[in-house]
Amino acid sequence: MTPIPFACIAPHGLEILEELSGGTPGLMARTRASLERLGQQMREAAPGVLVVLTPHGTRAEGQFAVTDSERVRGTVEGHGKAVTMERPVDRALARAIAHAAAADGLPVALLNFATGEGPLSCLPLDWGAIIPLHFMPEVPVVVVNPPRGTDFGPHLRFGAALARAAANSGKRVGLVASCDWSHTHAESGPYGYHAAAARLDAQVVDLTGRGDLEALASFDPQLVEDAKPDGLWQALVLAGALPPESRRTEFLSYEAPTYFGLLCAGFQSGEGG
Template identity: 50%
Template sequence: MASSSVVFACITPHGLPILRELAGDAPNLMARTRESLEQLGMEMRTVEADVILVITPHGLRAEHQFTVAASSYMEGGLSELTVAQMVGESRPDLGRRVHMRRAVDQRFAKAIGEAGRAAGIPVAVINFATQAGVFSTLPLDWGSLIPLSFMPDIPIVVINSARSRPYHEHIQLGEQIAQTAASMGRRIAIIASCDWSHTHDHRGPYGWHADAAVLDEAAVACVSRGDLEELMQISEETIEHAKPDGIWQALILAGAVPPNERRPQLLSYERPTYFGMMCARLR
């Protein structure tokens, strides 16, 4: 099934200090990644998509299910204090914040859920408080908010990957997303929000392991070739040691953009702290 409805597709990271407002006293820490995201944002604006679909590992979770946020709105905020808490620091004096509220393409979100379930994929369609309107607002996680900060302000749909589900279901869900978009006439831009290995630094919250470099090298090679399916060959042992959170979102993107339609362009890879970050355009 061709994914002509997918007019843009990229892999981005979601480390909080990517945003200048959350970079504290190290504004250049993730400057290379920030520049790459700025470039992706400019490029996404040129394709005039109708909706941005974000695939995140940090959003609404349902045991053994994918989730699709189908509220009228999503809203979230982050602060320098959030950054400090993530690395175990106690810094109550940190006060700079970012905030985002985005409209959701509810009809498209619900249709993805229906298509996924019809294909035998466990998908939970999630809402909050009311069916529609201003009170129908779900939280916007940092895996979505960070990359969206660089992208055009158009309606969104946020999907949470399901690490407990088999790889082939992630690919199948991506296929259903592209088919649903095509049937509805939606021009969609896809963001697979992926940080990679989290064990690059013994001072980080997950410690250090040599497999972090091994996994990230393999991931960069796979993405550079556009061979996202090869990520499925990384061993469970390596994954356990390296602690990535990018494989599953990348496989949903792989289903939405078939290999013959990928035009891979690696913009950057860096790991200035304990986790790896990659920016790449696939379509």
């Protein structure tokens, strides 16, 4: 039995949640439908825990930040509405992942808040985790925030350490890489417009569709700076956790209805369940 029977790349735009879409529920409807499919596939894989890779959680500069609190809790708001989520943390798996990464010489930080355990031991759950988790089975989680930078080798190695820890745990682990892509698709967006956005996202769509996630590490740093994606780092951790010979890719959708790109893809383990 493979320890990671299903993984996915899932976006986190607020309007994906119909409750937060205001008067434009159709704005991200295609992505919403894809996430519903990914959620169904994850439920069929029956994980006992979900590891969520997010670009927006609590950060430890230059380190892989791993939750080690009793719980995580957060709220996202949009168009006058709010969605709140709370999940228990699988602390045993969180510590196993961190220890496996540290044993490989990777910089990793275990994060907690206030008290070692009990009701005050709760870290914030960010929108990068809440949006995709909204579609996933309600099981304990481990939230990981990978560091940014142009050296992607550590992310592939962290993914391999994550997979090793999952295998040693004896648990079925679902993996969610929360990724929005280029953020410079529209002049009206907070980062303005740059032609690099369409170029980078087209390459991401092509590489993901072909299952060649490792090639994301070869992007030119200037292209990344101009396009401003926030998905590269999480996608490469997923690639390290499910290497090419042990994953089957299903590309579901891509759209850029506002200033940033949204992509959904699922990855079944080739080893079966």
